[in-house]
Amino acid sequence: RHIALYYVPRVDVDMTLLAKTDHSTYCPFKGDASYYTIASGGEQAENATWSYESPFDEFAELGGWLGFYWDKLDHWFEEDEEVFIHARDPFVRCDILNSGRKVEIIAGGETIASTSRARFLFETGHQPRYYIPREDVAAETLMPSELRTGCPYKGTAHYHHIKAGGAVIEDAVWYYPEPLDEVARIGDYLCFYPEKVDAILVDGKKV
Template sequence: MGLSWQQGPLSAGAIGHFLTPEPLPRRLLFAERLRRRMRVQYAGTWIADSENVLVLHEPGRYPVAHFPREDVDPQVLVASDKVTHHKDLGDTTWYAVRAGDRTTERAAWEYTALPGHAAELRGHIAFAWRAMDAFYEEDERILGHAADAYHRIDIRSTSRALEVRLGDTVIARSGHPVVLYESGFAPRWYVPRADIDETRLRAVEGQTFCPYKGLCDYYDIGDARRAAWSYRDAYDEVGRIGGMVSFEPDQVEIRLDGKRLEPEPGQMVVAHGVDRDLAADEADEADEADEAGSR
């Protein structure tokens, strides 16, 4: 997803590689100005408002917005004695956020011992996503995480023949699916409901959220858990897949023009809920898992 998440070029699971004579460092961080007005709401008030937000892309993490301190209400940050250490960016000082009669501990952070090559982040404050009421770009709320400018979705119509089976049972057969290409992921094939035996789909509890497509519903098929999904109210930008259904090739048999689709790099998705807490140290466990997996 974009630069640093899932199979993006700066992630640990990148499916491509940089064509350089020498190997790059295992971890590459990338920061740039957002070039959009971004605001943060907490306890019903605006506590940050900036046109100079820096977005930090870090391997294994969603993009994180960092606000210049001068664009943050100085009354809302309450110093704490909590200091952690970031493996690339040094000491991390944590703050509670307070407005009115509401206080949230460890809701904001600042890198206070930055190395010289990361000096542009000096004096910037980041806010834990779920600790805030909402983040906005101009007057539109942004859900999930800060938008990744390098994330792209393209949807194409096709006349290729697609068939979905579970054992000997045909679940779907279509001559006009659509294919969704999304940064860092393998193609996803979506089937019109008219081409699906919907009696085979059993809706399950629990939704996930994509900041680029919307809320996602899931279905079991026989004993195959969460083998299909649908964005019933897909965002306008991807409205062509709204209500259509896609299927997991590791759960059911999917054939495209007679050739079976197999899971491939970029196919598996790390799903998350409607929103998620973006604490500064949340990547540590993922990094440790990556290191353990490489041994």
């Protein structure tokens, strides 16, 4: 799946900070792209921005606009809100539904979580996720992890290892201590990778 990209009008970019390079690429849909290195604040980001100066007719509207590599810049904002990982796709939704169905997590041959207060998260293009209140998970089975990952729609995820059945399952659980406003209802709820546990059961059926 392609991710969304921002293109910025050249007239809104301080071109004195950009230096054209010899690097170029070809896209069969848009044409030849020219590249620029950004010099700002005493640092350089090589080939961090590109432009289709003579795009194909189907993408003629990109002429005079610049694209930027996300990970070569320090921060990105939509209005006054910082955006993480990549631009948000306007066709992606995250719906959260409270559920009274019984959700159980089996790991290491043990039932380590059981709840009738889960929150089901449905994100466009992904399988449903089952978020469980922390107090409905056996605390002694959770071990802290240093892993952190980011999601442009939910925020920064923290992780736990699972200790069950005499084994440790690394980074099998994640949660968002400070989720983005749109998904605030999953704050500090725990979610489990189905491929890392024995089973996730919903009303007794494996999902």
